[in-house]
Amino acid sequence: MERKISELLDGLSVDDIELKSAYMMSTHRIKEKTMGRIGAKNKVNLKWLGRVAAVAAVLATMTVTVFAADTVFNEGALFGNFFGMMLSDKQIELVGDIGRTFEESVTSNGTTITPIRAVADEDHYFLHLRVEAPEGVVLPDVSEEDGYYYDFENSKSYYYNVNGSKVPHDSNRRMKLQYEFNMYGESLHNMGFNHGVTVLADDDPTDNVKEFVIRLHSESNLAIFNGPGQKYLTFYGLYIQRWGQYDGQELLTGVFNISIGLNDENRENARLVIDADDLSYYNEEYDFTVTLHEITITPLTITLDFTSTTPNNTYIFAKGGPIQLVMKDGSIVEAMEAYYDAAAHDWPHPDSIVGVADYSNFKEPVVLEDIDYILVGGEHIIDVN
């Protein structure tokens, strides 16, 4: 007779085991949905408050209202749960320390883009913004199965405009990030960066409003996001790419130039440099050994200084991770995505050991003093505080 253990345990009731929170769901949506199902309203309608904040941001004279709204929001919700769940009080304080709010929106061709909040360290910049297209333009939900919103840039050769005509892209209208070198009085320079866009959950996918978080990452350290000098982000439109279609679909166009400069004077203190004591670990799948020399952690970024033997697959770069931060309260913060210092790589791989730096950003802002230890490669522990 076969019995499943997990089913044998069905009748148990267990409450003496603490589970560290690990999920990718919206607390706010769950509350709103449940309240709706029992016929009650959720007390804080974040989207409505968000719109109050947007209107306030448009009107300079109502700046005080923007900050009043900020005190009502949980910052995690303000970033539309981009950081996975509601942030702790310490994380909220941190976001305030290394972040900024905005007082102006930009309008072009009838579309208003309102930057709501940004948070940045030197290597990563997160910008939460709201797009309000002209009445009648629907900014729909696009599921992963259907396609994706692409990047506020014209990265396609052609796209279909709102009239259904196929038109070529102008490569000069790609999203730009520019930096004003004040100290030399130079004009604007383009900064090297990668970027990604996350579409935030939307209560009404049939209207003309959508919120996004744009994530900018410094390419080979060319950009310093949290530091002196004015920075400008310019984009020219919003498009959808659906799977199975070669060309994109234009939703709106315009010229949207946003001043995103952020210079937190305390940023130098927000940095942990940890000697990894040449910790070595082996990657069985691709037959390479990583030797980790130093780990640098800022609230948004982790940088690994390591050397590695050459993987047995020339298309694979040796990775310094996976890396997880285990916090003192037991929660785990994962690094989202690794980038490599292109300058340190040769292609194809050399036969000898390569030296690389590996950059990742976290799924949520990290309060450095709350890190307990670092888990490397799933099993090696490096104590931090």
Added chain:
Amino acid sequence: MREEKAIQKMRDKDPDGLRFLMDRYIPYVSTIVWNILRSAMTSEDAEEVVSDVFLAAWNQAEELIAGKVKAWLGAVARHKAKNKLRQIGQELPLEEDVLILADDSLIERLEREEERRLIRQAVDRLEPKDREIFLRHYYFAQQVSEISREMRMPESTVKTRLRRGRMKLKEYLTGRDL
């Protein structure tokens, strides 16, 4: 607000009671649901299951007992998430989730309530760490790697302790360890 008051409010159909429970337990319930459903569903579908759990608490407020709400929510979350998984033809990806028992085993001769009592006894007789690992895996559907991280022990140790737990459970349920 205390838990007793929240339960009373829910029994009186005051939504503030439910708000209190959600504020306190959404992370816990969400973690259980997420452990079970993982990549089998979108996060929106998983949110629906979490919402179902709190809706059940609202509709069955008479069953709630102050101090035992967490366990009640955990059991309901587990049950609903497993049902959801079954509906789409998937199973929990657990380590050796099957015990092979003889047809005349003690447990096969018991009524449902007796069986539950026996299983509770069997689990509680495990050494505390083995019990925790056993429940984390087979009850809360945590993966071995996750247990290893949370309990700060190598994966091989987690697997060894799971194996020991399985053996002890089998011995107990067959009546050989009574």
